[in-house]
Amino acid sequence: MSISAIKGVIIECDIPMKQYILRMNSEMPNSQKFVLRDLDDTHLFVQANMVTLIKRKVEEFMESNTYEKPM
Amino acid sequence: MDFMDYLASLPAGKLDGLYESLWTCQAVLRSLPPLGKLYVLRLLHVEQAVGGKSLSDWAKPDAGSKHAFAVERLQRMRVLLETRERTGKKEVVSYLLNPAFQTNLRQALCVGGLPPREPASLKAGARQLSFSELDAYADRKWESILLELVASGSSSHSIITETFTRAGLISSNENGWQITELGFQFLLADKSTQLWAVLREYVAAAEDRGMDTSSLICFLLELGFLVVGQPYDTGGLTAVELKMVEELALLGLVKIQKGSRGESWFVGTRLAASLCASLSESSTGHTVEGFMLVETNFRVYAYTSSKLHLEILKLFVRVEYQLPNLVVGGISRESVNHAFACGIAADQIISYIRKHAHPKIAHRTPILPETVADQIRLWEHDRNRVKTTPAVYYENLPSKEMYDAVVRHVRTLGGLLWEHAGHRRLVVRADLHEEVRNFMRKYASRAQ
Numbered sequence: 058m059s060i061s062a063i064k065g066v067i068i069e070c071d072i073p074m075k076q077y078i079l080r081m082n083s084e085m086p087n088s089q090k091f092v093l094r095d096l097d098d099t100h101l102f103v104q105a106n107m108v109t110l111i112k113r114k115v116e117e118f119m120e121s122n123t124y125e126k127p128m
Numbered sequence: 129m130d131f132m133d134y135l136a137s138l139p140a141g142k143l144d145g146l147y148e149s150l151w152t153c154q155a156v157l158r159s160l161p162p163l164g165k166l167y168v169l170r171l172l173h174v175e176q177a178v179g180g181k182s183l184s185d186w187a188k189p190d191a192g193s194k195h196a197f198a199v200e201r202l203q204r205m206r207v208l209l210e211t212r213e214r215t216g217k218k219e220v221v222s223y224l225l226n227p228a229f230q231t232n233l234r235q236a237l238c239v240g241g242l243p244p245r246e247p248a249s250l251k252a253g254a255r256q257l258s259f260s261e262l263d264a265y266a267d268r269k270w271e272s273i274l275l276e277l278v279a280s281g282s283s284s285h286s287i288i289t290e291t292f293t294r295a296g297l298i299s300s301n302e303n304g305w306q307i308t309e310l311g312f313q314f315l316l317a318d319k320s321t322q323l324w325a326v327l328r329e330y331v332a333a334a335e336d337r338g339m340d341t342s343s344l345i346c347f348l349l350e351l352g353f354l355v356v357g358q359p360y361d362t363g364g365l366t367a368v369e370l371k372m373v374e375e376l377a378l379l380g381l382v383k384i385q386k387g388s389r390g391e392s393w394f395v396g397t398r399l400a401a402s403l404c405a406s407l408s409e410s411s412t413g414h415t416v417e418g419f420m421l422v423e424t425n426f427r428v429y430a431y432t433s434s435k436l437h438l439e440i441l442k443l444f445v446r447v448e449y450q451l452p453n454l455v456v457g458g459i460s461r462e463s464v465n466h467a468f469a470c471g472i473a474a475d476q477i478i479s480y481i482r483k484h485a486h487p488k489i490a491h492r493t494p495i496l497p498e499t500v501a502d503q504i505r506l507w508e509h510d511r512n513r514v515k516t517t518p519a520v521y522y523e524n525l526p527s528k529e530m531y532d533a534v535v536r537h538v539r540t541l542g543g544l545l546w547e548h549a550g551h552r553r554l555v556v557r558a559d560l561h562e563e564v565r566n567f568m569r570k571y572a573s574r575a576q
Contacts, residue, residue, distance in 0.1 A: 067519040
């Protein structure tokens with residue numbers, strides 16, 4: 058087998074966050090799945106064009122966990 | 129980088145030219161590290177070059193690093209000129225004090241330092257201002273500039289807008305002017321850092337306009353030696369200096385007084401006097417009165433009526449009440465996140481709070497409750513929970529040997545992001561892809 062090289066983006070995060078990103082991936086339609094390789098507990102290799110979307114979703118997820126009292 | 133680094137980065141000829149001014153020499157002397165000052169004074173009346181060996185003998189063996197630092201600094205400022213001569217096989221290094229610098233400094237020390245300019249006689253109609261009057265004036269000027277920066281991202285004075293743009297503090301887009309990440313960080317810096325950053329860009333901008341920067345820099349440094357509060361006649365200034373006085377007045381470095389018969393004077397403020405003081409790390413300048421109290425429950429009380437302080441606070445505090453002399457608010461995850469989004473780091477927020485602590489709590493340790501400081505850092509950390517790096521993933525490397533060689537090579541380049549020896553897979557920073565591919569090709573052809 059010849060050596061293969063894939064271009065993309067490596068994501069480094071904590072364990073729960075990786076699980077959240079994996080779930081996000083599984084909920085995507087097949088054409089939009091972005092996880093290319095599941096490296097280990099804290100690393101994922103994903104498609105470069107989806108990074109902004111992932112970051113936005115992660116931010117939304119963290120926002121949904123906090124509550125700010127109104128003025 | 130401070131202003132002296134800027135001077136050191138000037139071409140040699142230009143820097144030598146600057147030493148023709150008495151005031152530049154004195155300002156540079158003040159900015160030197162203590163050992164550097166000592167060496168300059170020792171060499172002041174030595175006409176010949178001093179051998180490198182005897183110079184290093186002056187320092188105790190255990191002070192070698194300080195000695196090297198001082199000599200390096202002296203050389204960078206071209207105060208000490210190095211000459212290398214070859215005699216036989218050995219190379220002899222000797223040092224000579226910059227002659228222009230030497231002459232001027234000798235004059236300053238032996239003849240005595242006159243004030244750079246004759247103060248205008250008070251009879252002529254100029255008014256001597258009190259320190260507090262001038263301080264209030266300088267603070268108001270400086271604040272109004274920063275306030276404009278915060279509010280609209282630009283200044284009504286084109287020269288200031290230009291200078292700030294050059295410094296990268298503001299940038300223009302289709303919606304007009306906008307403050308940049310660097311600009312937000314600039315707001316939280318202390319005053320002398322701000323001042324020098326602005327002045328450095330001011331000088332650089334003047335150079336682009338084709339002005340002679342030597343006279344500009346000389347005048348700037350001379351300003352630091354003027355007696356605070358003393359009016360000086362503008363009649364003795366050159367056209368360049370006159371223009372500069374007007375522009376510096378915008379920054380609050382000088383105040384211009386106008387007489388009834390069209391004559392005018394300029395008065396250096398404490399801000400101007402701190403120009404030279406801020407050069408040496410030993411002096412702290414005049415410390416600003418703090419106004420902030422932060423409690424362990426994240427409540428913030430800021431005793432201030434300054435609009436600028438309020439604007440800066442709004443960057444990382446949720447302001448709840450505003451009384452004439454008091455702002456009450458809270459630090460929350462959202463408010464701090466807003467600051468992070470502007471490009472401000474947690475440590476910058478923390479150091480700002482510490483620096484502006486109210487005198488009542490300034491002697492306490494820690495000034496900022498640790499719970500608050502830690503929480504701000506944790507929030508910052510939380511934002512960076514997901515770290516992404518563009519990369520290339522390699523798999524199916526044919527042999528263990530090749531895998532090891534590639535990993536070693538990438539590691540020395542500092543580009544290895546992830547590896548799995550068992551499966552012979554690795555992830556490398558994207559910009560090293562060409563490099564890795566070539567390396568693999570070469571390895572494969574060698575192995576055959």
